[in-house]
Amino acid sequence: MDKTMRFDLVSLSLFVAVAEEQNLTHAARRKHTAVSAVSKRIAELEQQVGTPLMLRMPRGITLTPAGHSLLYHARQVFRNLEKMEEELSDYAAGIRGHIRIYTISAALMNNLPRVVSDYLAHYPQTDIEIEEHTGISVVQGLLSGEADVGFFSSWTSAAGIVSWPWQHDLLSVLVWPTHPLAGRSELKFEDIIDEKLIGAHRNSAVSHILERQARACGKTLSVGLRVSSFISMAELVAQQLGIAIVPVNEVASSTLHSGVRLIPLAEPWAQRELLVGVKDYAQASPSVKSLIGSLIPCEPAEE
Structure with missing residues (x-):
């Protein structure tokens, strides 16, 4: 015997309206439907699920636990329908995605x-x-x-x-051509931890990992400037205002200021x-x- 419940979308829509308005009259006005019709639909839903969905109070309604469950799933149904409609309308408009x-x-x-x-x-x-x-x-x-x-x-x-x-990505150090570290093929964190840094914004992943590693070494980073753009960081390095630590993929070599060197940071944690x-x-x-x-x-x- 098939015991699958088949819900009517109109009834579900009216139920959601009543649950959100917490009032049959307000929900009926919102859905442009008679109060008696709304009440009848809710009663039919309760009969279908076999348990009360709402408690009628003097100043409105309140949902039962079953009502809260139905409200959650009904909203999911309508969100999925909206998503389906949007995707199908894209197909109709020739966007197809x-x-x-x-x-x-x-x-x-x-x-x-x-x-x-x-x-x-x-x-x-x-x-x-x-x-x-x-x-x-x-x-x-x-x-x-x-x-x-x-x-x-x-x-x-x-x-x-x-x-x-x-x-794959790797943290690297930006230095200007005459910086004492400019001739190195790779650097360790201990080589640059006492340098004046040009840093990314505080909420960036790079800032978090550098500060964590500095604390592990018992140090505090000396950040003179913070900018949100890694290209801006490269330009500031070129002006010798500090060195910078950036992910390789953040800065295309073609955008680097002439002569600024990008040196890999040879630390396991610098790889991501x-x-x-x-x-x-x-x-x-x-x-x-x-x-x-x-x-x-x-x-x-x-x-």
Whole structure:
């Protein structure tokens, strides 16, 4: 015997309105429906689920535990319907896909533009939006659903995110040509820990890891200037206002000031992976899955 409950979308919509308004009359006015019709629909829902969903109070209604559960799932249903409608309208408009990307600057400065260009060459009717964020904001954007795909580093905590290695990155030291360290092929953290630094903003992953390593050495970093742009950091180094520690992928060699040297930081903790991630690969759109597949060697199998 089939005991599957089949819910009517109109009834669910009226139920959500009543739950949000906490008042039958206000919900009926919002949905342009008679109060008696709303009450009848709610009674039919309660009969269908076999338990009260609302308690009628003198000044309105309050949800029962079953009502709270139904409200949560009903909202999920309508969010999925909106997402379906948006995606199908994109197909109708000839876009055939919409991808929202949040990324750290390391990806945006180098290979991500080429990746997007190559992808659009194959899927020209896909609409792609790209926003630059800190690693933490990228992960938060994925978790909240504001972003479909995120690019962040392995230094960023990403609980709840499915991610795959994309590129390797390494911290390096920027010095001007006549700096005493300019002739070195690589540097250790102890070589630069007492130098005057030009730092990234305090919430950046680079700032956090450098401060953590300095504390481990019993030192405090001497940061004279902080700027959000790694290219600006390179220009300030060229003016001999301090040295800077930057991820290799943050600064393209073609953008460096003439004569500024980029020297690898030879520390295990200075190495990181650039990752590409999504919140739920199984629920991702076909456009997102095709983009992921173009980035990593093997597209992950769906569970």
